[in-house]
Amino acid sequence: MAKALKKQALGRGLSALLKDPDNDIKSIEDNNADKVVGNIIELDIDSIEINPFQPRTNFNEESLNELATSIRELGVIQPITVRKIDFNKFQLISGERRLRASKLVGLDTVPAFIRIANDNESLTMALVENIQRHDLDPIEIALSYQRLMDEIDLTQEQVSDRVGKKRSTIANYIRLLRLDPIIQTGIRDGFISMGHGRAIINVEDLDIQTEIYHKIILESLSVRETEALVKQYQEDLKTSKIPELPKKAKTFEVPATYTKSFGEFFGAKVDIKVSANGKGKISIPFHSEEDLNRLIKLLDN
Structure with a gap:
């Protein structure tokens, strides 16, 4: 004392x-x-x-x-x-x-x-x-290692010496920064582990990364199950099969009732088309100046 x-x-x-x-x-x-x-x-x-x-x-x-x-x-x-x-x-x-x-x-x-x-x-x-x-958390550690490299101009080997960790450990943390930001946030908040992140990082497509991430959370997948899912995805790519987690298509089907409703409203055969990127156009034909004025009057009402 x-x-x-x-x-x-x-x-x-x-x-x-x-x-x-x-x-x-x-x-x-x-x-x-x-x-x-x-x-x-x-x-x-x-x-x-x-x-x-x-x-x-x-x-x-x-x-x-x-x-x-x-x-x-x-x-x-x-x-x-x-x-x-x-x-x-x-x-x-x-x-x-x-x-x-x-x-x-x-x-x-x-x-x-x-x-x-x-x-x-x-x-x-x-x-x-x-x-x-x-x-x-793993992302904060990864950012710290990256800052030592960027702001102090250290190599991974020099960072390894400074913090007393193997160079491979430094590399594994830094690779996490290649994950989609949504997944990085998930690791920081504890929704998934660093092990999950290391498995997902083997997928280059960020959209597929996030779909795998959501699948992990929804189905409570383990790290081993995540590794198997990623492996299956990579094998599907090699054999030109449709991956298990494809990108969501942006195009969509226009219900026939929509076309019918437009047609009845305008009193004309309306055409609705949607392109592959999800954008589209509505075509309303008219047959004379009087017919055009009729359509405009309908819109004004």
Whole structure:
């Protein structure tokens, strides 16, 4: 208990150091930087801004309330990580759930590890730490890997080294981003699993992808059943058979009663045609100027 109080007091003492404008720490070379960087310090919650690089976008409200209850009873056990961006101003690198829950409880301060990092380093740290520490959904993880490649200019091999995962694992996650957005949302919301998504990705046609997706949900198909369905679809394509899940035709049949009703209304033989793309036209013949005026009068009425 004494050690815990001493550590807490030390954190508060360092907090006062960060609020000294005459000794503002801007880089790792500045005086007292070694006392701040990498240490746990109690920071004012109002001095911390949310990291725009945060990969997590969904926060389960029930889970957040449970964490808030834990923090109310036990305090923040695991410090958040921030980077110093200005005098007494910090940007969150990781720990947004803990920060949000602390605000729900009404805490004024929160324990934090201090880092001094540029934007690229901050992005890398945020993505890597969040991937490793939190229950991001598969699509959020895939987006995080993709951002490391696009914004930090890393290869899949380098991403693999940074996050400690096999390159094949990185590739499997990134391939999920080739799924139709509707299916990606389904994975994020938990309607289907990553295993389902990995099976569907083998179908290039996005329309067929979504039809398979809806079939999985309606019939509660397992991953193995989904793999069999995709395999059957691919075999049907090879043998030039009509796939089990064909595209829906856009054309349609015009009921004879429609043509009859139009004809009776106009007093003429009306022709209704529909093309393959679902568009069509209605032809109403007339035999003289008087006949045309008659039709126009009918429309005016």
